[in-house]
Amino acid sequence: MKQEIIEKIEQYDTIIIHRHVRPDEDAYGSQLGLASLLRTNYPHKMIYTTGLHSAPLDYLGKPTGVDDAAYEGALVIVTDTANTDRVDDQRYTTGAYLIKVDHHPNEDKYGDMRWVNTDASSCSEMIFDLAKTAEWTLTAESARYLFAGIVGDTGRFQYPSTTELTFNTVAELIDYDFDRSALFNGMYEVSCNVLQLQGYIYQNFSMDDNGAGYIKLTKELLAQFDVTVEETNNLVPSLGNAKGIVAWAMFVEEDDQIRIRLRSKGPVINTIAKQFRGGGHPVAAGATIYDWSEADDVIQAIEALCKQQ
Ligand SMILES: [Mn+2]
Structure with missing residues (x-):
């Protein structure tokens, strides 16, 4: 399945990545992390990310947004989203081909192609797995997104979904030069009224x-x-x-x-x-x-x- 996804990615010039409504770190990590990886490894492709931006995730990143016209002939990938009604930005069906990449139970089998791994701690962990399979080059930026997604969805590695593969993945990710302390501050600093x-x-x-x-x-x-x-x-x-x-x-x-x-x-x-x-x-x-x-x-x-x- 990973190979087939990589082949599809290589076929299309425009790739638009969606994720779920009310995004969390893994939604952004998998969506923006995949986008970052694709920009690095396929610099001639047009890569877009969409969905309503969540202000509490300002520290992590922002989707680019995308015009309706870009969907014409585009590959659309939806990450971290189990159900179609939770896909942020319902234009996701208006591309030429649709791929679901997710780690939630596959109850809503949408898309032309699906890669669902419920053993994965996070969708970000799956994107890293895909990057390894494709032998894509990672950067500090993509590593930071994926790291944030994994940390978010595992509750800092305390949930049982955390596996040996999770730790092997983050061991590789922290080799990249991003500021982990700043990232953790962004993730866990809480405003006084929330406290x-x-x-x-x-x-x-x-x-x-x-x-x-x-x-x-x-x-x-x-x-x-x-x-x-x-x-x-x-x-x-x-x-x-x-x-x-x-x-x-x-x-x-x-x-x-x-x-x-x-x-x-x-x-x-x-x-x-x-x-x-x-x-x-x-x-x-x-x-x-x-x-x-x-x-x-x-x-x-x-x-x-x-x-x-
Ligand atoms: Mn997730």
Whole structure:
């Protein structure tokens, strides 16, 4: 499959790379990392990246944007995105050929070609794998993107998705001359209002005797702390520090919907995500509800899951 992707890349003069909405480090790492690799190794090709830029990721990079006309005859690659409705920038279908590169369960089999590796820690790790197979030259820039994506998706190497290959990959990446300290600062420095919201979460979360936990963040609360929905993403793992917690949900209210971030230290939780219009990894998933009354059903499902353990 990797060889076939490389052949497709070599065939097309214009390559447009998409990723998922509400990008994280791995979305940018895989998207911008692949773009950087392609620019280095195929300097005559036109390489574009698209999707709405996320301000908290300013430190990492920015997509270039792309005109509608560029899609004519172009190869489109979507990285790190399991479902078509999560592809940022729905023009992704308007190219000549579409490739999906992802590490989430392959439930939505979109694209003319798919490379899905659920054993990979991150899509960035897959892009590195592709680069090695293609014998592409890496640069400090591409190494930095891929490193950031791997660090982001593995929670600094603590999640079980982290493998020997992950460490071998980052061992090679840190040979390139990028400022790791500056990158870590960009990834983990937190504004004071977000820290204060984290304090609120620690003071107000609920957890039952079986380790089922949750916290509800309403619109009013986010306004009070002056924290955006995007900024709450980095707070999702916080509850994992609570002794005895097994699985938890963070409910975050947006204009007309409530996003649910689900995390688990073992029991498979994406089954709950699927019951509530979502999906994701076995131990890190997301879902959506439209009314706070439905939150109780989600909480009951988590409680039942933890009780079985
Ligand atoms: Mn990812």
